[in-house]
Amino acid sequence: MIREPSALHAAAQILRRDLKLAFRRPGEWLQPVAFFLIVTMLFPLALDPELSRLRQLAPGALWVAALLASILAIEFLFREDGRDGTLEQYALSGHSFAWLLLAKTAAHWLLTGLPLAIAAPLAALGLGAPAAALPGILAALLLGSVSLSLLGAIGAGLTLGIRRGGALLSLLVLPLAIPTLVFGARATQLAIQGDSLAGPLYLLAALGVFGLTLAPLAAAAAVRISLE
């Protein structure tokens, strides 16, 4: 055996492993996207389908649905690996635990955040958004889902040791997700109005970077406590 424990290689293997597992069980990551699409479709049915009214409501509907869908998905992030001892082995692997959890979170984002962002233009069309707004909406969801996944990682770490931690997880993560929701909805609103959405997009990107630097450390500390 050639010993070459490179951190990058370890993270890449975790990413590959999680993607492979997900493709053997597609139900788990298709659920949140399906949930997102169905919830956004309910709005035009339940509300006044007049186009101008619908467009006013679209940003809020889109982002609340995206937020709930990502909470639904984040429950799966550490649960199984916590149960079967995999996280224990990651903690003892000789690599930075936070770094390995970041790799797991990245895999999770690819499986849930990215599909959500890709589905968002479709959902936005259903809510009456003009075609010109779709690239902006996609960009906002791409950036926003990154910070949602990272915030979710902290919540998933904290609730790892708790049976039926789903409700607690939403109580923990939803308040933290308010800035993402506010800026994301604002960006979507500007996109629909045809204005420049650079301002809220920058703020979403800043939130993402902030999460990227701090969330893995917080998640690692939380998971370690759950492993005790």
Next chain:
Amino acid sequence: MLEVSGLHVWRGERHVLKGLSVQLAAGQALQLLWPNGAGKTSLLRAIAGLLPVEAGQVRWRGQDTEADPLTFCRDLAYLGHDLALKGDLTAGENLRYSLALRGRVAPADIDAALATVGLTAVQEQLVRRLSAGQQRRVALARLTLWDARLWLLDEPAANLDAAGQALVVAAIEAHAAAGGVAVIATHQPLALSTGVSSLWRSPGEPP
């Protein structure tokens, strides 16, 4: 190589390990035969650094393990109750991905290790279709490939038939012969040669 001194560990309100000390030199294995609930698993997890230590020290190669846990972990293989195997991956894939964290392993080595534990025939099957004993054998194959100097094994012979237990014994003997150290929590003594292994029957009376 491994020195545990004055270890105190609490689990919630319970003072599980009260000032425990033990030393192991290269090539030695220690079997913990303590009664249920006496803290076998807690001791293993405290040595590994998974449990916070209230007082006392664990030293490995003369270094306090808490000072540089990452370096210590590279020398460490911990086999717990949970085997850290993925049901939706095959035995070979499981080994490949978990060993990737420790460095690169040649696929031929993985095949050879699985052959040693008698799993060549089921190598391409998903692990969830294997029996509990076969899953243990996969974990045993991983352990031997890990190339760690310190083994912490929690009930390594659980669910194993006689042949499987012999494999565990052979693996530990080979590990000790190569200068490794092992601490093994078990409720039935493994048939290790007496020169290699010492028995510790209760936390009150050191070996």
